[in-house]
Amino acid sequence: MDKTVTFALAKGRLAEKSAELLQKCGIDCANILEPTRKLVLTDASGKYKFIFVKPSDVPIYVERGVADIGVVGKDTLMEDGADVYELADLGFAKCRLAVAGYPGFDLTDRTGLKVATKYGNIARRYFESKGQNVEIITLHGSIELGPIVGLSDVILDIVESGKTLKENGLTVLEEICDVSARLIVNKVSLKTKAQDIKPLVEKIFSALE
Numbered sequence: 186m187d188k189t190v191t192f193a194l195a196k197g198r199l200a201e202k203s204a205e206l207l208q209k210c211g212i213d214c215a216n217i218l219e220p221t222r223k224l225v226l227t228d229a230s231g232k233y234k235f236i237f238v239k240p241s242d243v244p245i246y247v248e249r250g251v252a253d254i255g256v257v258g259k260d261t262l263m264e265d266g267a268d269v270y271e272l273a274d275l276g277f278a279k280c281r282l283a284v285a286g287y288p289g290f291d292l293t294d295r296t297g298l299k300v301a302t303k304y305g306n307i308a309r310r311y312f313e314s315k316g317q318n319v320e321i322i323t324l325h326g327s328i329e330l331g332p333i334v335g336l337s338d339v340i341l342d343i344v345e346s347g348k349t350l351k352e353n354g355l356t357v358l359e360e361i362c363d364v365s366a367r368l369i370v371n372k373v374s375l376k377t378k379a380q381d382i383k384p385l386v387e388k389i390f391s392a393l394e
C-alpha cells in the first residue's frame with residue numbers, strides 16, 4: 186500500500202505559509218519555498234508529496250483522494266463545498282468576505298442589484314438570506330473593476346489589507362464573515378492512512394498552539 190502522504194497546496198500566498206507550518210512539524214520542505222514551475226515535489230525523506238494546484242481546485246483534489254491533505258481558504262470551501270473533513274483553522278491567510286462599492290452606496294431595498302464576484306454561490310446565499318434579489322456577474326479576477334467600469338453596482342470579494350479597495354476609491358459596505366486557511370483531509374485517507382496522517386495532524390495542532 187502507498188504510504189506516501191500527498192498534500193494539495195494552493196499556489197501563491199498560501200503555499201509559503203503552508204510550507205512554514207510544515208517545517209515547524211519537522212518536514213523538510215525547503216524546496217517548496219524555492220521558485221519553481223514544478224507542479225509535484227517531494228520532501229527530503231520522500232514520505233510526503235506536494236502537488237501545487239489552483240487555490241479553488243484544492244478541495245476537489247482532496248475530495249477525490251488524489252491528495253490526502255490540503256490547505257485551502259475558508260472562502261473556497263464556502264463557495265464550492267466539498268465532502269472532506271475540515272480539521273483545523275490554521276489561523277493564517279486571514280481576510281474578510283465583504284460587499285464593497287463606492288462610499289455611501291446604499292445597499293438597502295435595492296432590487297436587481299448587480300454584484301460582480303468570483304463567489305457566485307456565496308453571493309446568492311448571502312443576498313437570498315436578506316431577501317434581496319440580485320443579478321450576479323461572475324468574474325475571475327480584478328473584481329474591483331466591476332463598479333469602476335459600470336459592469337456592476339457593487340462587488341462581493343475578499344478583503345485582506347483593504348489596499349486594493351482604497352487605491353480604487355472603493356470601500357467595504359457590508360462585512361459578511363472572517364475567513365482563513367483551513368486544513369482539510371480526505372475522509373477515506375484519514376482511516377486508511379491513519380498511522381501516517383494522525384500523528385502529522387497532531388504535530389500541526391501543536392505547531393499552531
Ligand code: PRP
Nearest residue numbers: 326327328342343344345346347348349
Ligand atoms: C484578491 C481579492 C482582492 C485583493 C484583496 O485578489 O480578489 O482583489 O486580493 O487584497 P487586499 O485587501 O490586500 O488589497 P488577488 O490578489 O487574489 O487577485 P485577483 O484579482 O486575480 O483575484
